[in-house]
Amino acid sequence: MRNYILKRLFGMVVVVFLVLTIAFVLVRLAPGDPAALMLGPDATPAETAALRARLGLDQPILVQYATFIGHALRGDLGRSLFFDQPVLSVLAHRAEPTTFLALFSLMFAVVIAVPIGIFVAYRRGTVADQTAVSAAMLAASVPSFWTGLILQRWFATDLGWFPASGYGGPEASYLDRMGYLILPSIVLGIVNSALILRFSRASMLDVLGEDFIRTARSKGMSEARVVLRHALKNAAIPIVTVIGLTFALLVSGAVVTERVFNIPGMGNLVVGAVLRRDYPVIQGTLIVVATLYILVNLAVDLLYLLIDRRVRY
C-alpha cells in the first residue's frame, strides 16, 4: 500500500515535469505579444521591444526554459506579467471561489443525480426511467453558457433573488460571497448531474442483474436492503470515479460559467491569461491543474479500498 502510494507520487513528479515542459513550449508557440498588449494600441515598436526586454521575453527560448525550470524546482512559478504578482499568489487568490463553486455544484449534482439514477435503474423501462434519461440527455446537451444566461436573467435581473455576477465587494461577508455562487453552482450542477445520473443508472443496472442480487432476494431480504445495501455498494466504484473526475474538472476551472457570472476563479483567470499572453500564469495554471488531476485520481483509487474490501494494491 505504502509502496503503491510512493510509486504513484513518483509518477506524479514525472507527469508534472512533462506538463511543465509542454506548457512552456505550447504557450510560446502561440503567436501574440504580451508586451504589445500591456502597452496599449498606440505603443511604438521601440516601446514594445523595451518592455519585452524588461520582462525577459527577449532572451533565447532555451535560456527562458532553463530559468523557468530552475525557478519551478524551487517552488517559484514566476511572476504574472499582467498582475505583477507571484503566480502562486495569483492562483491562491482564485482557488477559493473555484473550490467552493466546484463543491457546491458537485453537491447539487450528486444530491439530485445519484438517488434518481438508482431509482430509475430499479424502475427500468417505466415512464419515470424514460423521463429521467431524456432529462439527463437534455441537461447534457444544453450549453452551460445558455443555461447560465437564462438563469441569470430570470433569477437575478427579473426576480432580483441573486446577484447577477461577481464575488462581492469589500464589505461582503463570507456568507455574502457564497450567495454569489448559488446561481453558477446550479448551472454547473445541472450539467454535471446528467453525467452522474447516467453513470449511476448504468452501474446499478449492471449490478441489479447479478446473481448475488437474485440470491439476496431469494433469501427474503427487503427490496430496500437489496438495493441500498447490496446493489449500491457494488455499483459505487464507477459512480465514485465519475464524481472524482467531475470534481477535478470543476476545480480546474469552470471556464464558461465563471465567465458568464464573472466569478474571479481559475477559469476566468486562465481565459484572461490566454488573451493577455500571460505566460507564467498559463504555465502555473496547467501545472496546478495537472497536479490536482493526479491527486484526485489517487484519492479515488484509495477510496476504492474503503468501498470494496476485495480491492488490494
Add this chain to the structure above:
Amino acid sequence: MKNCLSLVLAAALASAALPATANEVINVAIIGEPDTLDPMVSTKDVVSIVTQHVVETLYTFDSSWAVAPLLAEDLPTIADDGKTYDIKLREGISFSDGSAMDSADVVASLQRWLKVASRGKVVADKVKSVTAKGMYEIEIKMSSPYAPLLSLLAFSNSAAAIYPEEILPQGDGQIAEVVGTGPYKYGEHVPDQYLQLVRFDGFVPRDEPANGGSGKRGQVPDEIRFVPVPDPNTRVEGLLSGQFDFADSLPAESYDRVASSDKAKPVLLEPFGWPIWAINHKAGLLSNQKIRQALLTALPFDDMLFAAFGNDKFFKVDGAMYPQGWAWNTDAGTELYDQNDPDNAGELLEEAGYDGTPLRILTSRQYEFHYKMAEVAKQALEAAGFKVQMDVVDWATLGQRRDDPSLWDIYISHSPFLPEPALTDMWFASSRVGWSEPEKDKLADAFVSETDPEKRKAIFAELQKKNYEDVGFIKVGNFNALLGEAKSLEGVDPSPWPYFWNAAKK
C-alpha cells in the same frame, strides 16, 4: 436538520439578494482589469477611466474639448515665437500621501513623461528644457513651436500625470505605489474582482463650475468601485439587475432591452469614434499609390458600416475625419469617400500593373465589428479585381504582427475622436504605418508648428484632402458607443472616458 438547512438557505438567499452597499458608493462595470494604475505608461482607455480620478494633469478638456487648466492655475503664457510656455501652478495642492505639490514634482513628472510615455515621446525631441521658476511656476522651452503640446499635457491617456518627485523611479521602472492629487485615492484592490477608490480628504477642488473634465470635481460619492466585467452580456445583466450604477461599452443589440428597463437607461455616446483601416506604406502592395487609390475607390463604406453595426442608430456614413460640431470638421476631399466603384477601381489596378498579389487584411474577431466590415469589404475588393487574403487572428497576435511591416497590408483598428488631430500618430511619417509623402509631411509639420487656431483648421483641411488623394489611412465612418446607467444616477457626462466625481444617486 431540515430546519437548519432551511435557515442556511434562507440566510444565503437574503444575503445574496444584493450586496449591502451604502448609497454613496457608485458601482461601475468596466470592460476588464486595468493593466496598470499609472496612466503615464498606458494608452488603454480602461486605464484612463479609472486613473483620472486619482492622478491629475496640468490641463484637461472641458465639455467642448477645449483645453482648460487643472493643476495649472490658468492657461500658460506662450511667448510670441511659440517656443516658451510659462505655466503657473496652483498653490496649496496636496498629494494623497500628504506631501505638498510644487514645481519640483511637476518638473520631475514631466521629464519622466517625455521619457516613458508614448505621447510624451512624440514631443520629446522638440522640448529643449523643463525647468522650475520658483516654487509654483515652471517653464517649458521648445526648439520649435508645437501647437498640440497643451492637448498632449491635457490628455488622460498616456497622461502627463503629476506625481510626487519622491515616488518616481529611476530609469523606465514602474511606480511602486501610485499617489496623485485627484479627488479620490486607491483603496482596496482585488484583481479581477474590484478596485475601490475612496474619497481623498485633502483634495482641493477648483472653484469654477464643473464643465466636462474641467472645473469643480465635486467628490460627491464617498466611494467609486470599478468592477472588471469582461463579458458584455454580464455587464448588461448587472446593470439591469441594479448591481451596477454604470456600465461601460454595452453591445448594440442590448439597446432596446436597456431602454425598456425600469432600473436603467441607455446612454448613446454619439459619435464615439471611427473604425480605421491602417495602411502599410513601408512595404508590400500598398506602398504603390495607384493600388491604394484603387482600394479606396472600391470600398463600400455604407455596406461595411451596416454589416458592422446593424442599425443606423449606431453609425453614420461620414467621410470627414471629425464629425459635425467639432472645430476640426471639414468636407475637404470627402468626394473621394464611399465611391464603391469597382469598374474605376479595376482600371486603377490595371494602370498600377497589379499582378494578383494577395492584399493581406489583418483583423481580429475580438472586436466583431472589425471582422464584419472586413468580410463585406472583401467581396467588393474581389469584385474590383483584388485578390484578398484575410488574416484573422486574436488581438494579441494582431498587436504583435502589425509591428512587422512584412506581415500585412492593412490592419483594422478603431479610435475615439481625439480632441486634437495631432494625437493620431498616423498623420506623421514616424508612425507604425509610415505614411510619408513630401507635400503631406510639409503640411503635417506646418500643422503642429502653427499656433493660430484658424490657420491650423485650414491646414487640417488640406491634410484631410491629402489623406483622400494619397490614401494615407482610411476612416470607415462614425460609430456610436452604447453605455448604460441606472435611472437613479445623475451627474455623469457622456464621455469615452466617463468620470464619476460629480455623480450622485437620487
